[in-house]
Amino acid sequence: MQTLKGFRDIPPELAFKRGRAVALLKSVFKSFGFEPLETPTLEYADLLEGKYGGEEKLIYKFKDRGGRSVALRYDLTVPLARFVAQNKGNLTFPFKRYQVGDAFRAENPQAGRYREFTQVDYDTVGADTALSDAEIIAITASALEILNVKDFTILINDRALFGDLPKKAVQILDKWEKIGVEGVKKELAAAGLDAAEILRQSRDKKPTPRLEKIFNLLKSYGIEEKSWKFDPLLARGLDYYTGMIFEVKVTGYNGSVAGGGRYDKLISKVAGVDLPAVGSSFGLDRLMEIIPAETFADIPFRPKVLVTVFSPDLLDDTISIFDQIQGMGIDAELYLEPQAKLDKQLKYADRKSIPFALIYGPEEKAKGLVTLKSLAKKSQQTIGLTDLPKLLN
Secondary structure, three states, rough: OOOOOOOOOHHHHHHHHHHHHHHHHHHHHHOOOOEEOOOOEEEEEHHOOOOOOOHHOOOOOEOOOOOEEEEEOOOOOHHHHHHHHHOOHHHHOEEEEEEEEEEEOOOEEEEOOOOOEEEEEEEEEEOOOOOHHHHHHHHHHHHHHHHHOEEEEEEEEEEEHHOOOOOHHHHHOOHHHHHHHHHHHHHHHHOOHHHHHHHHHHHHOOOOOOHHHHHHHHHOOOHHHHHHOOOOOOOOOOOOOOOEEEEEEEOOOOEEEEEEEEOOOOOOOOOOOOOOOOEEEEEHHHHHHHHHHHHHHOOOOOOOOOOOOOHHHHHHHHHHHHHHHHHHHEEEOOOOOOOOOOHHHHHHHOOOOEEEEEEOOOHHHHHHHOOOOOOOOOOEEEHHHHHHHHHHH
């Protein structure tokens, strides 16, 4: 019994942490006026074909039971483009959306990279302004800050700066993160290009007027200048991006944790509807590797109290007490075997690291009280139910 290669289970404790991270990210997106969107996991294959260049071979494609050629989504951006084109008449532009969902790529699994992975996307469609570009970058910085991620740098460039370079040179520069500077030099030389000259030309580039506007707007947003910088060698997505591009580096972490940019031709390419767009994406798996433990410090990984069932004849009263505890906002669990001995129930709570057990037996019923037992301290108190929140805290 095992999972498919490149796929994995996410156990409860990690799922709790991922949920916390996603909730914090959503709070940032909402604070900038972005709305949630959900799209199907499965799309027609021809929607995805021809959109990812050489990466297209990684798309999971197959025939469904109706003989249609379908594919698992490769990312969340092409489905967004399809949604916008399909619903253009019903949307208010600029359309600002975020989406959290799984994508699938048939690549070789490695550390932090899986064939099924969770993307966190946020995009603006229908605005071609420096402000819309800057807002996406500001959201990225705000998201990292709320997650308590330190020492991050947002590298920013403009694809317009590569206009005078051969396409092959830009394709090789786009591999910078994967193969490093020496790898780039070797590939440029192997392609018959002057590596030293191309690197010199690229390094000597100055920010475009559009980038200068973006940089000034980031200052207005209050994004610290140490958190971002101009990188004239940043290429990203030759077949995808058309203007401003960026990616996020974190000190001590190998690879980028987020990236994005302006892609004004994609929606037209997908469905013939000419709309500008800019956006970004976090890979949740990579993000989880850099979020510090303090972000998850107060997550209730387990219920705070196990409500035991003293005997079957007290079950109805016990359920009523459990319902009242839930109404107090206390994370609780009701034991599901009414016939089980109390000792077995307490061992269950201990194995699950539930710190308290609530006991309601004949004596407690006669007094209108409950007994709260601390499993760690091996002590207990008989109290009124209304005193429970104060005692637990």
